[in-house]
Amino acid sequence: MTSRITRRDFLRLTGGTAAASILAACSPVATPAVAPSKPAPATTAPPSSATATPAAAAGTPRKGGLLRYAYNGDPPTLDVQFTTTNVTSWVGLHMFETLFTYDDKFGPIPDLADSYDISSDGLTYTVKLRKGIPFHNGKEMTSEDVDASLRRWGKLSGTGKTLFERLDSLTSPDKYTMIFKLKSVYPLFETALAISGSQDPVIYPAEIVKEASDGEIKQTIGTGPYKFAEWQKDRFLRLTRFDNYVPHGDKPNGYGGKKAAYLDEIRYIAVPDQATRVAGILSGDYDYVDEAPRDQYPQLKTNPKVKIALDHTWRMAEDIINLKSAITSDQKLRQAMQAVLNCEEILKASQGLPEFYRLSPSLMLEETRWATKAGGEAFNQHNPDKAKQLLQQSNYKGQTLRWMTTKDFPGFYEEALVASQQIGQIGIKTDLQVMDWATLVKRRANADDWELFTSGWGIFTDPMLSPQFLGTYAGWWQSDKAQAQRSQLMAKPKFQDRFPIWEDLQRDWYDEVPCLYVGNTRGYRIMNPKLMDADQLTVVTRAMWNAWFQQ
Known part of the structure; x- marks a missing residue:
């Protein structure tokens, strides 16, 4: 017996929140994928080019124009499954799609899936695929492509590994049907197969997955509203409209529904320097600047040449510790570093204005139902005397801790600088190593190369969607106690039963x-x-x- 799950049912069961991870990367990096076709010639037409379709009214979207998006730096790869680096997803999700996505209330909804049924025991999911969905190479998407893509993702992604560990079988009885049979109830099924902004379970053509084998995809082909055109590394990356794109519905609905490619082209321009990005948009050279400098916010918000928008959510500011390192595997040393930190001083130095930071002990953002203060007495202690006592109890012998950071993202370098200075006050030596983000992502995969690195996470709607809480992220938090608590969290379908387990896990996180x-x-x-x-x-x-340009 099966029953069709409705959006209302899902929101009732899960609380209607979505998962997104920001600023994270733990997979190895290889040469970026390239497209099989000849690149279209680069254009220099302004956004309001004469070829744009006239709008019926000022507020009516119209086709046309070149969007010049100035970002910190190139992604390490365009293979969305291969890396957790956020910029890969930011670019890639214009070209690739997933079975599920999120509506405007952050409830999961079908995207490449047309519908799905759940058996009465909650162990069998039957997913019907949309028909007539073309890849950028003209081939129709079928269950063969979905099967190959998800099996690959299940080997690469922490979330994918978690899902596939719980799968008894994955079969495709016909071209448009996927049947997932689970060994036990998995409360995150739809969310796991939705976009996340980090190592998303996107669907590639099966032959491209086969060609990639254990490496990266060699052809950048998806089903999304924009397709790959050209990549000149460290200069620009071009996407152009996919004219044969088939949207899911005629109205936008959060990250799903109608995804209209109004723009002729999206051109991502690598501009590592913040001041250059700001000067460029003020002079009309760029149309969109991400990760803008905090100190210029008061002036820019009143400048008629631009418009600005605060981010809709917060991020977790963190400096990851390598638990495989012979030095930082010492728990007392880690506790000493935690005890000395003055977090408000660090955030003021790295973020500037109070609009851009807040103190919160919760390891899940306050906007989620998972927010808790459990173990929070260890947060923002600013207790040098306690820190020195803990350091004396450790096995630290004056070794230098290699601390990787970057200036590619606002505040990362300043955060590491001030935190390392505070730690230095109790006698711990650090070597602050500044590099571009792509290099940091590559180096952090090797446990022999570092002791700490600066990073950050965005909104997750379940702790078991976060690679760091799964133990798969660089740093490798895999203690027996944490592993047992993860297993308990995944075995409970109801939030009220899972929340106390999460609180215990957060307490142990602050202890370890x-x-x-x-x-x-x-x-x-x-x-x-x-x-x-x-x-x-x-x-x-x-x-x-x-997105579109007004005339």
């Missing part, structure tokens, strides 16, 4: 100190005043579908 958590941060974006609907979908990814 797998990273130095300093609080929440957020940023803002600067836009061309004529760019419409480009600030609506920024929680899970930076979605430019449905």
Whole structure:
């Protein structure tokens, strides 16, 4: 016996929240994928080019224009499944899609899936695929592509591994049906198969998955509203409209529904320097600037040449500790570092204005139902005397801790600088190593290369969607107690039964100190005043579908 699950049912069961991870990457990096076709020639036409379709009214979206998106730096790869790096998803989710996505209330809804049924015992999910969905190479998407893509994702992604460990079988009885049979109830099924902004379970053509084998995909082909055109590394990356794109519905609905490619082209321009990005948008060279400098916010918010928008959600500011290192595997040393931190001082130095930071002991953002203060007495202690006592109890012998950070993201370097100075006050030596984000992502995969690195996470709607709480993220928090608590969390379908387990896990996290958590941060974006609907979908990814230029 099966029953069709409705959006209302799902929201009742899960609380209607969505998962998105930001600023994370733990997979190895290889040469970026390239497209099989010849790149279209680069254009230099301004957004309001004469070829744009006239709008019926000032507020009516119209086709046309080039969106020049200035970002910190190139992604390490365009293979969304291969890395947790957020910028790969930000770019890639314009080209690739998943079985599920999120509506405007952050409830999961079908995307490449057409519908799905759940058996009465909750162990069998039958997913019907949409028919007539073309890949960018003209081939129709079928269950063969979904099967190959998800099996690959299940080997690469922490969330994917968790799902596949619970699968008894995955079969495709016909071209448009996938049947997932679970060994036990899995409360995160739809969410796991939705976009997340980090190592998303996107669908590739089966032959491309086979060609990639254990490496990266070699052809950038998906089903999304934009397709790959050209990539000149460290200069620009071009996406162009996919004219044969088939949207799911005729109205936008959060990250699903109608995804309109109004723009002729999205051109991502690598501009590592913040000042250059700001000067460029003020002079009309760019149309969208992400990760804008905090100190210029007061002036820019009143500048008529641009419009700005604060991020819709917060991020977790953290410095990950390598638990495989012979030095930082010492729990007392990690506790000493945690005890000395003055988190407010760190956040003021890294974020500047109070609009951009907040102190919170919860390891799940306050906007989620998982927020708790459990173990929070260890947060923001600012207790040098206690820290020195803990250091004396450790096995620390004056070794230098290698601390990787970057200036690619606002506040990362300043956070590491001030935190390392505070730690230095109790006698712990650090070597602050500054590098671009792509290099940091590559190096952190090797446990022999570092002791700490600066990172951050965005909104997750379940702790078991976060790679760091799964123990799969660089740093490798895999204690027996944590592993047991993870298993308990995944075995309970009801939130009221899972929440106390999560509170215990957070308490143990503060005791074991797998990273130095300093609080929440957020940023803002600067836009061309004529760019419409480009600030609506920024929680899970930076979605430019449905964005358009006013005449």
